[in-house]
Amino acid sequence: MHIFFSGIGGAAIGPLALIAKQAGYTVSGSDSQPSQYVNYLRSKGLLDIHIGQNRDQIAHIHEENPIDWYVRSSAIPDDSPELLYCKEQGIKASKRNELLNQIISEKKLKLLAVAGTHGKTTTTAMVIWLFQQLGIPLSYSVGAKISFGDMGRYVSDSEYFVYECDEFDRNFLAFRPQISIISGVSWDHHEIFPTREDYQMAFREFIEQSGHTILWREDFEYLGMKRADHLTVLEGSADEQELTGIAGFYNRLDAWLAASALSRIVGKPTDEIAKLMAAFPGLQRRMEPIIPNLYSDYAHTPDKVRGAMSTALEIATKNNQDLIVVYEPLTNRRQHYLMKDYKDCFAGSKKIYWLPSYLAREDPSQRLIAPEELISYLDDPSIAEAHERNDDLKRTIQHHLDRGAMVVAMAGGGGNSLDEWLRQEFTDSNN
Numbered sequence: 001m002h003i004f005f006s007g008i009g010g011a012a013i014g015p016l017a018l019i020a021k022q023a024g025y026t027v028s029g030s031d032s033q034p035s036q037y038v039n040y041l042r043s044k045g046l047l048d049i050h051i052g053q054n055r056d057q058i059a060h061i062h063e064e065n066p067i068d069w070y071v072r073s074s075a076i077p078d079d080s081p082e083l084l085y086c087k088e089q090g091i092k093a094s095k096r097n098e099l100l101n102q103i104i105s106e107k108k109l110k111l112l113a114v115a116g117t118h119g120k121t122t123t124t125a126m127v128i129w130l131f132q133q134l135g136i137p138l139s140y141s142v143g144a145k146i147s148f149g150d151m152g153r154y155v156s157d158s159e160y161f162v163y164e165c166d167e168f169d170r171n172f173l174a175f176r177p178q179i180s181i182i183s184g185v186s187w188d189h190h191e192i193f194p195t196r197e198d199y200q201m202a203f204r205e206f207i208e209q210s211g212h213t214i215l216w217r218e219d220f221e222y223l224g225m226k227r228a229d230h231l232t233v234l235e236g237s238a239d240e241q242e243l244t245g246i247a248g249f250y251n252r253l254d255a256w257l258a259a260s261a262l263s264r265i266v267g268k269p270t271d272e273i274a275k276l277m278a279a280f281p282g283l284q285r286r287m288e289p290i291i292p293n294l295y296s297d298y299a300h301t302p303d304k305v306r307g308a309m310s311t312a313l314e315i316a317t318k319n320n321q322d323l324i325v326v327y328e329p330l331t332n333r334r335q336h337y338l339m340k341d342y343k344d345c346f347a348g349s350k351k352i353y354w355l356p357s358y359l360a361r362e363d364p365s366q367r368l369i370a371p372e373e374l375i376s377y378l379d380d381p382s383i384a385e386a387h388e389r390n391d392d393l394k395r396t397i398q399h400h401l402d403r404g405a406m407v408v409a410m411a412g413g414g415g416n417s418l419d420e421w422l423r424q425e426f427t428d429s430n431n
């Protein structure tokens with residue numbers, strides 16, 4: 001079967017394309033722009049990837065090797081030229097969840113899903129790491145590069161499939177996991193979930209269609225859940241456990257969730273499994289060092305920023321360094337809902353350089369919110385200044401590095417994001 005992936009450079013579609021190839025499908029795809037993720041997929045043998053998403057291109061591919069299934073990311077609109085062509089040709093078209101469910105069913109895998117507003121990529125990577133340390137074969141999909149495996153993998157003798165199960169476009173409601181982990185919940189994706197109650201209801205529905213769910217008491221209460229046999233509600237804090245070697249309070253929470261899930265599967269005590277996390281190598285864009293003292297992190301909302309700051313401050317304090325932040329918010333539409341929540345989220349940083357928002361899937365009717373306006377919602381706006389991503393910013397970052405500071409770039413986004421700019425400007429490689 002020939003499957004064409006549209007938006008193949010995305011953090012969810014890319015791993016699925018890898019899995020499909022390893023599961024025996026013929027794979028091709030397209031993306032709107034080149035990116036480090038596209039380069040990564042090509043390095044893994046997915047060579048039939050085309051930049052640009054137009055009718056003529058997909059028609060040529062179909063003529064050369066007929067496409068059986070067109071799978072698109074949630075970012076691809078209903079009027080996409082590729083999608084319209086596939087409908088005209090009678091080619092099966094769907095979003096990613098239908099294909100993944102087919103693979104899980106076809107290969108008779110048990111689904112372990114990691115869901116949550118924040119922390120799910122890190123938690124998913126930690127679960128994968130623990131399976132590996134315990135020597136258990138595993139298939140999985142994770143939305144970031146990891147040093148201990150591919151972003152997506154299918155293993156023929158695996159029993160479990162671990163999936164970073166995101167809520168955008170209500171994707172996670174397409175699945176019925178045997179085990180689910182909730183890594184942290186706060187209202188997000190406002191264009192999909194217009195009210196906080198809509199968001200909470202979706203998570204409650206996801207939990208109800210899961211065989212068993214593990215979550216912290218804070219999320220249990222936020223979602224308005226009631227005690228039940230299919231819920232494991234973790235009390236207290238992961239900081240009460242021995243999780244040496246893991247920087248950041250929220251990372252320790254995620255590690256304890258991961259260990260709790262493996263404890264349920266293998267029948268060993270959680271604290272015994274948690275000790276295996278001491279050597280966890282981390283993952284890309286989660287406090288990832290680009291060069292000495294320059295880090296990249298995926299934090300792009302106030303809650304995610306607070307999580308990243310807890311890790312960054314532990315590192316900076318340990319090394320007696322000033323902490324400098326370069327921040328690129330993800331999407332203008334999000335800022336309309338979140339700007340009043342910034343408040344003290346950068347507390348502890350010496351200086352913040354605030355860039356214009358990375359634009360993606362924007363509502364053209366919404367005005368663009370300038371960095372200066374967003375800065376005004378900080379409890380202490382004096383620590384931040386608006387900046388552009390340019391040569392002057394590069395010199396400014398280098399100046400702080402030369403003075404021994406720790407510089408953390410916090411940004412979502414993919415191609416042409418702050419993260420990619422940093423790699424281009426401060427390293428010799430864009431891999």
